[in-house]
Amino acid sequence: MSHLIVLAFDGADEAAKVREAIRQQQKQGLVALDDAAIVSRDAEGRVHVRNEVSRATMIGTGVGALLGLLLGNFFFPLTSMALGALGGAGVGALTGLGVDGGFVKEVKDSLKPDSSALFLIVRDADESAALALLRNYHGRVLQTTLDSETEENLRRALGDVDEGR
Structure with missing residues (x-):
């Protein structure tokens, strides 16, 4: 099972350094990551989003290209692979393994100037090394989908510990 982890940092390029x-x-x-995205707001307030290709999209593109090659050759021999790859990318996006665009927008809108956020979908990790x-x-x-003990360890590692919690 993959876990979503969203971290915020002071400094527009701090999330990129962590990534x-x-x-x-x-x-x-x-x-092992399924997806990652960096959202930053520079000192002038301009927002930058860098989304990496998700594993789901890559798998969907590959499957679509293969299906397009096998099935499409009967109907559109020259364009079957390209059409299959495009359809596969759409299938990959529907699998739900990528970072939700609406949530990225919500975080993007909440960032103050000279800050950044890192979105990770973690498939597997050596917790102590991370x-x-x-x-x-x-x-x-x-935000995370981690269990409460692992999330608390993550907060401590980042110095995100509030005595009132």
Whole structure:
């Protein structure tokens, strides 16, 4: 089961720095992501969104291309693979593994100037390695689908601990 984790940071490029650090953990096999997106608001208030291609879209595109190749050759031999890939991308988007666009907009609208947010859909992770990495950054947990103990560990790692909680 994949988990949604949304983290907010002061600094327009802080989420990108955290994403790059997580990318290094991916290369080491310590974390597996289904999707990631970075939303930032620069000091002038301009919003920037960088959404990575989701695993669901890639799978859907591949399946659609294969089906287009196999079935479409009978009807549209020259364009079957391209049409299949386009249809597959739509199927991938419907599988629900990607970050919801409406929620991204909600977070984007709530960002103050010179801040950023990182959206992650985590398929698998070495929790101790991920928490050790995140201790190098200061941020806030906006939303997760993690169990309460893991979420609290994440909050502590980011310095997002409120004594009143």
